[in-house]
Amino acid sequence: MKTINKCYVLLCIMATLLASCKDGDFDPDKKVLLLTGTETSPVVKFAMDDAPAIYYVTTSATNKVDNDVIVTYEINYEALATYNEKNKTSYFTTPESSVKLLDTQDTIKAGKASSSGARVQIVSTEGWVDGRTYVIPVSIKKVEGGSLDVMESSKNILLRVSRTISFNSLDISNTNLYSEYWFEKSKPGFTPISLPAYTCEIKVFLTEDKPNRIRRLCNWGGTGGQNMLRFGEEGMDRNQLQWVSPSGSVPSKTLFAPNRWYTISLTFDGSKYIMYVDGVKDNELAGTSQFAFSKFEIGMSWAGYNSSQRINGRIAEVRLWKRALVSSEIQVGICGVDPNAEDLVTYWKMNEGSGHIFHDITGNGYDLNWSDTWRSPTESDIYQNYDKSSYVSWVIDDNNKCSQ
Secondary structure, eight states: OOOOOHHHHHHHHHHHHHHHSOTTTOOTTOOEEEETTOSSOSEEEEEESSSSEEEEEOEEESSOOSSOEEEEEEEOHHHHHHHHHHHTOOOEEOOGGGEEESOSEEEEOTTOSBOOOEEEEEOOOTTOOTTOOEEEEEEEEEEESSSOEEOGGGSEEEEEEEEOEEOOEEEOOOGGGOEEEEHHHHSTTOOOEEESSEEEEEEEEEOOSSOSSOEEEEEEEEETEEEEEEEOOTTSOTTEEEEEETTEEEEEEEEOOSSSEEEEEEEEOSSEEEEEETTEEEEEEEOOOOEEEEEEEESOOSTTHHHHTOOOEEEEEEEEESSOOOHHHHHHTSSOOOTTOTTEEEEEOOOOOSSSEEOBTTSSOOOEETTSEEEOSSSSSOOEEEOOGGGOOEEOSTTOEEOO
16 A cells, blocks of 8 residues: 655645646645645556456545545546546547456545555556557546545555566667668659658667667658667767767667667757657757658668777667657657557567567568668669568567566
8 A cells, every 4th residue: 555745745735736827715723635645747657467466445534534434436437538638648448347446435534644545456458459558547536524625636656567668679780780661762653751740760789889880760751851769970989879860860869778768759849840759858959850751771871880889778669650649648658659559650579589570560561671672872863672570579578678
């Protein structure tokens, strides 16, 4: 059961009420009720390893109550819909059959300031879709006994289910792997995808610290520009990331450490390029240049630079969207997103574990077949077709875990 520092709760509630009241309306002696853990946000982590799993929802008062207070709870899907709309998030409700509210009532005993707890149980995860972040919305439905009001901003608790996920990843340490997949060359009739606004995303795990060379990671390329990522451009720290956008360079403020996963998100809204690291804004650049997506490159494949700009590490969760995501959306998708999410153009999880085709799981058909790639072997614009399938290598170990 979760506990809470009552003095801290009281200070938080008083500050919130004071900010929301008009002059002369604030009553510092007024007691209120709230769902424990929602003082700063209604979203609370529900960590689980496997089903069945139980979370205890409790109600707290800002001071000891004089009489028994009976609290009735309900699962309230409307509360989650309202939160998603207000905060531009895309949390999913769990299937009704997979969750039970084992206790609908709870009591704060006279002389106490918190209840004993009501149990919310995840019965099963059968039918859950990989990539979706599920939330169980629980609300205070009714209060009996005493005269305490429920704090409006804390009457709902959104239990965000956190599971540890193990995943496969693509090993990008072999320089022979580096090449480009050109949709225009490999798919007759393909038309470059015009993107007035977009988001490019990739998860990366580096296994080398500050090598004395530039390291090319990847490139979403096409007509009118590119979105290329590389570490350690000359004049920069060797662990600093550079985004070469259609309008110029966006260097990261983050210095990337080895042996941990990062999610890199690059957004363009028509007037500004913003780089996010793990969903947190890192740097930005003003600009208006667009591009039309038609190819994806792993590593540095041009001429003989594949070796001199090699990158030792792994990648996973490569995505392209046709709009600029915001921070809250990116943070929800750190471990994965719904393949059917709106505005998702391509989604290569890079977790096949075997074979040489990186499947686009959106169903839009943008598979990357690494037996049919293109690169220029000399410093020219003459590209040749290469079968790179034998250099595809997969890795999964204790480092390949994600929990959010």
